[in-house]
Amino acid sequence: MTAALPLSLFASERVYARIYPQAVANNLAVLKRTLARDGGAHAPRIWATVKADAYGHGVAQILPGLRDADGLAVMHLTDAHICRDAGWCGPILVMAGLAHASEIALLDMPGLHLLLSRETQLQWLAAAPVLRAPPAIWLRFRGDIGMIGFDADTYRQAFAQCLALASTGRIGAHIGHLNHFGSAERADGIDEACARFTAVVHDLPGPRSTSNSAAIMRHQVHAVATDWVRPGLTLYGASPLADRTAADLGLLPAMSLHARILDIRTLAAGDRLGYGGSFKAPMPMTVGLVNCGYADGYPRHAPAGTPVIVAGQLTRTLGAVTMDLMTVDLTGLIAVVGAPVVLWGDPALPVERVAAAMGTIAAELLTGLTRRVPLLTVPMR
């Protein structure tokens, strides 16, 4: 619906996100340096996690920034085909494996790695045709999150089934072992999870994959010793650790969200604003109306006081976010109608800080932009 409008109109009048593949390239380089601390001879390979359309940034938009990744990790087989169509020729890990028996038809793609978490997926594969390039298989250990995967009692049985399947040529000989940590941001958050994983896989052949962003940044020694790591959030420039900012870690935001001041109003002390009069001015105030709302993906539950930047000045939201509009405090600021607003992604306003003010996490905001918000890619230098 909006696609036919000129980009210059978006850039001046509408909510839009800027996407920076150059920042993704920078962040990937930061991760590589972090993982090469032992000299780099045995640095793990990197599955660049691009599930949820690259955390809301658009896979095709950020792909130029991922040229140095060893593989892409997506959620669904259909996403793997989208990555191929967008020009990615390297390995692709499909984290949901097969969602349904009918997805067998999507397996005919060289470089495919399937993560299996359930017995039924093995049964579907056993009934699959033999392909020229059968998929590589990874088994998911249930781990400390406990949500999905084979547990300590079923894992080795699943591995034996994989060996049998590999001998029929339906899957590749490569069978890897994958664990995902639930508390990696804590200093002692992976010890027990590692011990339980190792107890199950210690004598099995095949590569290991552990470590999301938090595990890489907090447990570098462990991450360096694994074969493949799987960063997501850090690639997009957000810190996964509450006590380190993205800037501390050398990360650059890959998305910024922009809007405009539509109108400026002066409130007397006691004046009310918004549905149900949700905001009551405690003193005379200048208020800016911003053309962004929850239908754009700025959460309705964002409390008054959430930080925003108006014309380069840090200020805060007031009252409730509506479908299309929100209000910000302009008292004492220099701002005119049409002034630019940055909702997150400015170096002075990292998305994780905005998320913390809303009681959520950066990944929820980044993946929550709606179709109404155009993504304007800033080409790589």
Ligand SMILES: *Cc1c(COP(=O)(O)O)cnc(C)c1O
């Ligand atoms: C999402 C996901 C990741 C990436 O996590 P981040 O915290 O964004 O780095 C890694 N592994 C698995 C299995 C995931 O689901």
